[in-house]
Amino acid sequence: MRIIKLNNQIKKRFIFLIIIFVCFSSSIVLISYSLKDQIAYFVSPSELLQMKDLDSRYLRVGGLVKEGSLKFENNIWEFEIIDEENQSIKVEFSKTLPNLVEENKGIIVEGRVLKENLFIAEIVLAKHDENYMPQSAIDKMQEDGIWRGN
């Protein structure tokens, strides 16, 4: 008799916890779903090109630095950011670049669109990817002909 009563209490406490958990998690899911665009840290160039009312809106654009586009002229860095859909945007930046900014590597720029397809960056951040390997592994892969990077 006592065991049955105890089981009922355990069941009640368990259901109470499940209700608390479900209420809170559904509220968190709804909040993060409605703030989806704000939580995203940057947009890709192709998303940027689809945006309207860009007049001096402060935003972040991310992608890869296009191969052969990084140059330094008149104290201004110029490069193009390209995404997977081959859309690109030209960027100008007048301060010091982070060390890891290289061609064909990830980058995020923060600033404003000046005119059609020209972005004036105020902050530039290097975005490295999740692959880690020593140079010797790359040499070996190049010898074996399975290296697909740059």
Add this chain to the structure above:
Amino acid sequence: MFAITPNTLSAFLNSISKYIVLLMILLLGFSAILITLLENDYYQGVSFKIMFIHVPAAWLSLLIFSTMGISSIIGLVFKSPTAFTISRAISPIGLIMSIIVLVTGSIWGNLTWGTYWVWDARLTSMLILCFIYLGHILLLYSFDHFQKADFAASILAIIGLINLPIVKFSVDWWTTLHQGSTVFRVGGPSITSDYLITLLVSFFALLLLCIYWFSNIFYIIIENRRIERSKLLNQ
């Protein structure tokens, strides 16, 4: 779980603690040697080696929070004092681990990204995890009776479990400055095997350190309660 009292668990942890310390020192030394001998990353150079403290601490802060949440559920549902004491003893270790993650991550970020801090989804959710740990500890010590404190803090730990998948999958769900998952990802680890072995060795070394630390905090909590009880009896 129900036959184990806090005293028997504490006695068990004390009996194995010297093996844990021995293994921990071995693994710590081994991982230090491995980290020194490793070749630098082709792109980030030597700065990527901070990963071997950052990533194990990050895994541990998530692992400790899930342990805390599960033992809080067991404690609340089955009224188990052992489970409550486990989550009470493990919480400060999780706080320290999440602070280590934030500090080493900031240093690494300054070296590679070019900034100490940004408000992207991964970094912000990790900061929230750190604050939930802090709130859990504050709740534990803001009641006169530890049973009430355990009840309140357990509710917070269970609600905080929602944050764990957000921390883990934030890099997949939203665009972030933080890179994606390297080890636990679809398609296998994107890391060479020598780096992966070093990472696992340093993870197990840090895990043993946490277990040893946990057994000490657990013992102190039990002893404090015993002393309080004997004081009350002698009055």
